Amino acid sequence: MKKNEELFYLIKSLSKSEKRYFRLSSKGGEDSEYLLLFNAIEEQKKYNEALIKATFTNKPFTNQLTTIKNYLKQRILQSLRNYHSRISIQAELTDIMRNVEILFHKGLYTICNSELNRAEKKAINFQQNILLFQIKDWKRKVHQATHPQDFDTLKNIITEQKNSLNATTDYIHLLLANIDPISSSLSHKKTNHLHNKTLKTLHLYRKQLAAKNYNKAKSTIEKILKEWEQKPELLKEYFTTYFSVYNNYLGYLVFEKLYKEAFVRILVLKQKTQEISINSASLIKETLRLYNIELEIHRYLKDLHNTQEVIENIQEFITKNKKVIPSNYWLSFRFQFANIYFQKKDYNNALFWINDILNNQTKKDRKDLITYIYWLNLLTHYELRNGFSLRYLINAIKKHIKKQKNIDSYEKILLKFLTKTVEYSEKDKKNAFKQLSIELKKDPIPKFTNGYIDFNEWIEHRC
Numbered sequence: 001m002k003k004n005e006e007l008f009y010l011i012k013s014l015s016k017s018e019k020r021y022f023r024l025s026s027k028g029g030e031d032s033e034y035l036l037l038f039n040a041i042e043e044q045k046k047y048n049e050a051l052i053k054a055t056f057t058n059k060p061f062t063n064q065l066t067t068i069k070n071y072l073k074q075r076i077l078q079s080l081r082n083y084h085s086r087i088s089i090q091a092e093l094t095d096i097m098r099n100v101e102i103l104f105h106k107g108l109y110t111i112c113n114s115e116l117n118r119a120e121k122k123a124i125n126f127q128q129n130i131l132l133f134q135i136k137d138w139k140r141k142v143h144q145a146t147h148p149q150d151f152d153t154l155k156n157i158i159t160e161q162k163n164s165l166n167a168t169t170d171y172i173h174l175l176l177a178n179i180d181p182i183s184s185s186l187s188h189k190k191t192n193h194l195h196n197k198t199l200k201t202l203h204l205y206r207k208q209l210a211a212k213n214y215n216k217a218k219s220t221i222e223k224i225l226k227e228w229e230q231k232p233e234l235l236k237e238y239f240t241t242y243f244s245v246y247n248n249y250l251g252y253l254v255f256e257k258l259y260k261e262a263f264v265r266i267l268v269l270k271q272k273t274q275e276i277s278i279n280s281a282s283l284i285k286e287t288l289r290l291y292n293i294e295l296e297i298h299r300y301l302k303d304l305h306n307t308q309e310v311i312e313n314i315q316e317f318i319t320k321n322k323k324v325i326p327s328n329y330w331l332s333f334r335f336q337f338a339n340i341y342f343q344k345k346d347y348n349n350a351l352f353w354i355n356d357i358l359n360n361q362t363k364k365d366r367k368d369l370i371t372y373i374y375w376l377n378l379l380t381h382y383e384l385r386n387g388f389s390l391r392y393l394i395n396a397i398k399k400h401i402k403k404q405k406n407i408d409s410y411e412k413i414l415l416k417f418l419t420k421t422v423e424y425s426e427k428d429k430k431n432a433f434k435q436l437s438i439e440l441k442k443d444p445i446p447k448f449t450n451g452y453i454d455f456n457e458w459i460e461h462r463c
Contacts, residue, residue: 008047174199372452
């Protein structure tokens with residue numbers, strides 16, 4: 001995103017209700033002219049500043065367009081703050097403290113204390129230690145203004161401030177420790193702060209995985225999930241954190257090949273997600289992680305019959321939230337769709353998604369996924385016995401690979417095999433696959449390719 005495109009992307013991110021709220025709050029006065037600029041940018045599919053200037057040649061604001069754009073951006077952000085004033089406890093507490101600052105400067109200390117007591121209670125209930133520190137700081141200022149000689153109370157307030165600051169410091173240490181959990185260690189000091197406890201648990205969980213203590217790791221992560229579930233108020237407010245930990249747990253279940261248990265857990269998590277009304281970018285990201293895990297299960301449990309339903313749900317979800325989902329996420333999912341259909345021997349559906357990727361390529365696409373979609377295309381046409389198409393596609397993939405690197409030995413072996421055996425009878429193919437398996441033991445396929453296409457599994461099933 002270029003600097004001069006920031007306003008464009010901000011406007012494009014707005015929902016219908018957010019746009020309506022902004023327009024209603026900007027009607028009349030000097031803002032009516034800025035609404036013209038807002039509407040003009042909203043109508044553009046790709047930002048074109050030259051067209052904006054040409055459209056408003058007779059308007060004075062075009063002479064200071066950068067300044068006016070920045071003003072409009074700030075007005076939109078202000079509108080969003082007002083619209084989403086209840087988006088979270090953190091936002092609510094921040095607004096209360098803004099009120100306190102205004103009241104303090106007006107000398108309305110009684111109202112200040114009333115607001116601060118309300119904020120303090122919420123901050124403690126929702127474990128907002130950073131904001132609690134600031135709330136205590138305002139309590140100190142107000143008390144100092146009204147009772148400057150009451151040193152005992154001031155000392156108590158400052159001590160409480162220190163406690164909230166210590167909890168925040170612990171949180172920072174835990175964040176740092178989780179960046180490299182294997183080489184970092186933590187103290188055994190207990191904490192009642194659920195976020196801190198979660199970070200501490202994840203640190204232990206990753207160490208247990210590294211030490212191959214898998215049963216302990218499973219028990220550790222299940223314990224913290226249960227603790228979240230026993231605190232419904234915190235679970236609802238910080239659902240994305242819970243969702244992230246749950247995805248780690250599901251990833252473990254898939255790693256241990258506990259697919260059916262993971263499948264049941266996914267259904268439970270989806271039910272919980274439906275009960276949450278928020279739909280933030282971070283929650284969308286975790287939902288995509290969940291879908292990724294679900295597709296991974298479908299790759300292994302080939303007897304599941306609702307793959308099509310899952311794929312349709314993912315399509316619908318990505319279409320609904322496309323404003324905040326990077327294009328490469330959609331590419332990754334389409335690649336998985338093609339791969340799963342290929343494994344299920346549903347070659348027509350596999351080709352649909354392969355062609356969807358190949359026909360809509362962009363320069364920004366991940367090169368690794370494009371390379372392996374070329375390979376998947378070859379394998380699919382091979383299974384469909386499309387000998388004529390296969391020869392053309394083999395030449396295309398050779399050119400594609402050579403642009404990036406030299407063709408590896410195993411790739412040469414596979415390409416030669418596909419060319420030579422596509423027209424064989426099934427009996428002859430079976431023998432040819434056996435010979436291919438022996439040949440590839442001398443020039444093995446790299447393990448990392450299994451994350452894209454499991455060539456070895458395909459060959460074994462055809463032997």
